[in-house]
Amino acid sequence: MPEKEDKTNEMPLVLIESPFAGDVNTNIQFARACMRDALIKGESPFEMHLLYTQAGILNDDIPEERKWGIEAGLAWGKHACKTVVYTNLGITPGMEIGIQRAREEGREIEYRELNSWIS
Numbered sequence: 001m002p003e004k005e006d007k008t009n010e011m012p013l014v015l016i017e018s019p020f021a022g023d024v025n026t027n028i029q030f031a032r033a034c035m036r037d038a039l040i041k042g043e044s045p046f047e048m049h050l051l052y053t054q055a056g057i058l059n060d061d062i063p064e065e066r067k068w069g070i071e072a073g074l075a076w077g078k079h080a081c082k083t084v085v086y087t088n089l090g091i092t093p094g095m096e097i098g099i100q101r102a103r104e105e106g107r108e109i110e111y112r113e114l115n116s117w118i119s
Helices: 024-040 063-077 093-104
Strands: 013-017 044-046 082-086 108-112
Touching (some): 024 082
């Protein structure tokens, strides 16, 4: 029987919550900065709106497609060790959905701010 892999040195999976709707260009730049911050902290971040809202994937302006993206990201989040909420730009209704799901699933929630972010 093969030995079980030692996973103690793996990067922890984190689901990132940050705004998307509204000033989309600023929010995308902020989301990228949040991902960089998580990577610097030694985490493996996932930010659903940086992936699913790209051209040709889902249209966030279509409610049904927005729901698909949120649900897909939250399904991935079940494998994360925590949800990290970046608060510099506030907490949106979409972020609240992610925070509530983390609570329901018993996932740790950590609130952070980027020290260097200027909007």
